[in-house]
Amino acid sequence: MSGRPKVLLLVTLVACAVLSSFSGKISPYYYDVIIGIGINIILAASLNLINGYTGQFSLGHAGFMAVGAYSSAWLSLTFGYSFGLGTFATTSTYFLALVAGGLMAALAGLAVGIPSLRLRGDYLAIVTLGFNEIIKGIIQNAEPLGAQRGLGGMVQHTNFFWTFAFAALTVYVVLSLVHSTYGSGFLAVRDDEIAAEAMGINTTKYKVLAFVVGAFFAGVAGGLYAHFKQFIHPEGFNFLRSFDIVVMVILGGMGSTAGVCLAAVLLTILPEWLRMVDDYPWLPEWLRPITENRMILYSLLLIILMLTRPQGLFGTENFRRRPA
Amino acid sequence: MIEFLQQLVNGLAQGSIYALIALGYTMVYGVLRFINFAHGDVYMLGAFTGLYAAPRLLQAFGGGPSPTGATAVLVVAMLICAIIGILIERLCYRPLRERPRLTVLITAIGVSLFIENAGQYAFGAEPKSFPEIISDRAVEIPESLGALSTLTITIGQLIVIGVTLVLLIGLRTIVLHTRLGMAMRALSFNPLAASLMGVNADVVISFTFALGSALAGAAGILTSIQQPSIDPLMGVNAGLKAFVAAVLGGIGNIPGAALGGVLIGFLEALVVGYINPTYRDAIVFAVLILILLLKPSGLLGKAEREKV
Amino acid sequence: MQFGGLRCISDFSFSVEDGQLVGLIGPNGAGKTTVFNLITGVYRPTAGKIAFAGKSVIGHRPYRITARGIARTFQNIRLFSSLSVFDNVRAACNMHLRHGISHALLRGTGFDREEREIDSRIVELLEIFGLTAERDSSCRALPYGDQRRLEIVRALATRPKLLLLDEPAAGMNPTEKIELMKLIRFTQEKFGLAVLLVEHDMKVVMGICQRIAVLDYGKKIAEGTADEIQHDSKVIAAYLGKQTHA
Numbered sequence: 001m002s003g004r005p006k007v008l009l010l011v012t013l014v015a016c017a018v019l020s021s022f023s024g025k026i027s028p029y030y031y032d033v034i035i036g037i038g039i040n041i042i043l044a045a046s047l048n049l050i051n052g053y054t055g056q057f058s059l060g061h062a063g064f065m066a067v068g069a070y071s072s073a074w075l076s077l078t079f080g081y082s083f084g085l086g087t088f089a090t091t092s093t094y095f096l097a098l099v100a101g102g103l104m105a106a107l108a109g110l111a112v113g114i115p116s117l118r119l120r121g122d123y124l125a126i127v128t129l130g131f132n133e134i135i136k137g138i139i140q141n142a143e144p145l146g147a148q149r150g151l152g153g154m155v156q157h158t159n160f161f162w163t164f165a166f167a168a169l170t171v172y173v174v175l176s177l178v179h180s181t182y183g184s185g186f187l188a189v190r191d192d193e194i195a196a197e198a199m200g201i202n203t204t205k206y207k208v209l210a211f212v213v214g215a216f217f218a219g220v221a222g223g224l225y226a227h228f229k230q231f232i233h234p235e236g237f238n239f240l241r242s243f244d245i246v247v248m249v250i251l252g253g254m255g256s257t258a259g260v261c262l263a264a265v266l267l268t269i270l271p272e273w274l275r276m277v278d279d280y281p282w283l284p285e286w287l288r289p290i291t292e293n294r295m296i297l298y299s300l301l302l303i304i305l306m307l308t309r310p311q312g313l314f315g316t317e318n319f320r321r322r323p324a
Numbered sequence: 325m326i327e328f329l330q331q332l333v334n335g336l337a338q339g340s341i342y343a344l345i346a347l348g349y350t351m352v353y354g355v356l357r358f359i360n361f362a363h364g365d366v367y368m369l370g371a372f373t374g375l376y377a378a379p380r381l382l383q384a385f386g387g388g389p390s391p392t393g394a395t396a397v398l399v400v401a402m403l404i405c406a407i408i409g410i411l412i413e414r415l416c417y418r419p420l421r422e423r424p425r426l427t428v429l430i431t432a433i434g435v436s437l438f439i440e441n442a443g444q445y446a447f448g449a450e451p452k453s454f455p456e457i458i459s460d461r462a463v464e465i466p467e468s469l470g471a472l473s474t475l476t477i478t479i480g481q482l483i484v485i486g487v488t489l490v491l492l493i494g495l496r497t498i499v500l501h502t503r504l505g506m507a508m509r510a511l512s513f514n515p516l517a518a519s520l521m522g523v524n525a526d527v528v529i530s531f532t533f534a535l536g537s538a539l540a541g542a543a544g545i546l547t548s549i550q551q552p553s554i555d556p557l558m559g560v561n562a563g564l565k566a567f568v569a570a571v572l573g574g575i576g577n578i579p580g581a582a583l584g585g586v587l588i589g590f591l592e593a594l595v596v597g598y599i600n601p602t603y604r605d606a607i608v609f610a611v612l613i614l615i616l617l618l619k620p621s622g623l624l625g626k627a628e629r630e631k632v
Numbered sequence: 633m634q635f636g637g638l639r640c641i642s643d644f645s646f647s648v649e650d651g652q653l654v655g656l657i658g659p660n661g662a663g664k665t666t667v668f669n670l671i672t673g674v675y676r677p678t679a680g681k682i683a684f685a686g687k688s689v690i691g692h693r694p695y696r697i698t699a700r701g702i703a704r705t706f707q708n709i710r711l712f713s714s715l716s717v718f719d720n721v722r723a724a725c726n727m728h729l730r731h732g733i734s735h736a737l738l739r740g741t742g743f744d745r746e747e748r749e750i751d752s753r754i755v756e757l758l759e760i761f762g763l764t765a766e767r768d769s770s771c772r773a774l775p776y777g778d779q780r781r782l783e784i785v786r787a788l789a790t791r792p793k794l795l796l797l798d799e800p801a802a803g804m805n806p807t808e809k810i811e812l813m814k815l816i817r818f819t820q821e822k823f824g825l826a827v828l829l830v831e832h833d834m835k836v837v838m839g840i841c842q843r844i845a846v847l848d849y850g851k852k853i854a855e856g857t858a859d860e861i862q863h864d865s866k867v868i869a870a871y872l873g874k875q876t877h878a
Contacts, residue, residue, distance in 0.1 A: 126567070176736060184715075185726050192711075201723065299435070299437035306431040
């Protein structure tokens, strides 16, 4: 029992490395989608720690992703090629850039988490949205980061191994944190803050920690994204992106890591599938709005989900009820 | 000094719009303790209702811009928005009355995005030109008032401020002097006691949504008189600022919403006039974060304690 | 303690000794739960002193006061609704952890050992209070009386020296109340605690408390043994109102 989660992680990492070597055999299109799935898994699982397990409704996750993307991109553009010592050095620089991006994002998580401590539900959501916009605004006005033009020229370091290795790591961290006596603090904060404090749990610590850890991995996801698409733009990290991730967490079921990962897979594939369907000549006209503008479908999906099955695919009916 | 006064006038006109929208947020929060994310989009729908209804209405009232025609457009927009508000509440929020507030919040976001995107699909994403429903021009200020005559005040601005005042007085009358208004207030203080005293919560809530949405619709028309370019996403920015206004004034507090709207209008005008137009949105966000950190109950609101 | 214009508690001077079972009673709205909230740090007193084992507790966050050795239950049961019975108690063991986040992540042998220790402690506690059978069920599935017992178990998991019970008998039938009285006395003896009990049910209070204080409109109007309290004219007046002459 003791070593099992770690062994599992190691095995997964090895599997990723092995699978990665076959990357060349898939078409670029499918490869694109697969990497997208991996990145979304990281985003969904990390947001789930904040929203699902700790009950803090954060609507600004894309902001943390942006911090990580731009930090790592800037680092690798500024320092990455001065090594020229071969693949090992370049790969290490990349790894360090990713981690640095994650750490910068973690700092942003701290900056967002601390002021948000006293806010509940609706207000917390709005404030995190606000921070997302502020981060975007800062980037848009920062010349070294390309401002409104975007930032490009990154080398495509991201591959199957890096993406899914970090995905596995994210899942491992979230799960091992939450399934421990230490992690029961998160769940207690979610269920009843006042009772949690009375039972000796430092609610501030757990709320901030959730933001910091969640933001870290969002930042890593950002770095992976930046070094895959090789071009990033502030508008790509706006509220709609945050909303995308939130839908994954809700669809999967807040508080179920397996659920949100599955939802991440489904919702990455969905737009692609819609694109394919849109090309079918026999598609009835009235369906066209949905296939052309996936946001219409997303928002409808969300409304219907909330009306019929708010706990998502795998979540439990455990939302805290607020007195009217 | 004149420059400052000019900004005040501009701010008052813009602030009136925010005040009208903010009232909807605050009233719904008062009776349901819930932030209706989709409210800003009702404002947009009001403007688009005007867009499509105006040509026909103006024809009926003598062709071309006129006060009667404009009033007709305003009333029609307010009615349609009231109905839309009631529909949204009935279909999407009422079934979730007993559920945790997080569920309703997410639903509201969904409704908002749906309206925005469906609007983009139905109306087309490019901005449209709102027809002239009233002749807008600058008011002639007599030279005898000296420096004041250099101010630019348009008929449009006066109309916005005037109509807003009328609507505010109307709202106050309803809230303070009618039974429905009293029921609204009762519901906002103590829902359980109110329903035990015979207040039909469903009817009152629908009424609240209708009122708030009608005001938002009015705001949509009024804004289009001054800025005739409308698009399906216009509710996002205005809605957010109106929300900040509602929080600034004290969410749940009706005079607070009006006050907050005007203050945000002033603030915006001052930032545009004296600092830098590009910081306009960021400053408003900063205000939101500041209030929530320093005095979450707003200027006129009272803090609510959770019973332990 | 003042809330805005309301002087909630204005004259309350009281102490609980080691190992004592003390009761706090008073008509509705007298301020009894407020006293609890003041002691546990939920409210900060606007005036006065509160000290535990010689050191002041004013201004501390509730979790630090719990760390000093004061635990409580709530008037309206506040269990962790999404957690099982077992995990509810586990959450309360969080504060005594020797290992931190790095251990939870790296999962060395130290982590496993401590988790096992915690598990066996929880099993023991549940056993003592007869909740072993339901250990993995959702706490919301428990009958009311068991939920109250779980709240007590959870509070005990924090290893307190003083246990505050806020109306533990609320909603119970007479049989359950007798069980509760035995349970409270048993708990106090077995764990060597001081217990401060807020209760409305006179039989419960008079039956087990060694000393009782009476609160009325935020002021202490009497203190003494069950017998003394029962015959105190001020107490009778507070509960029944003054005698009116027909």
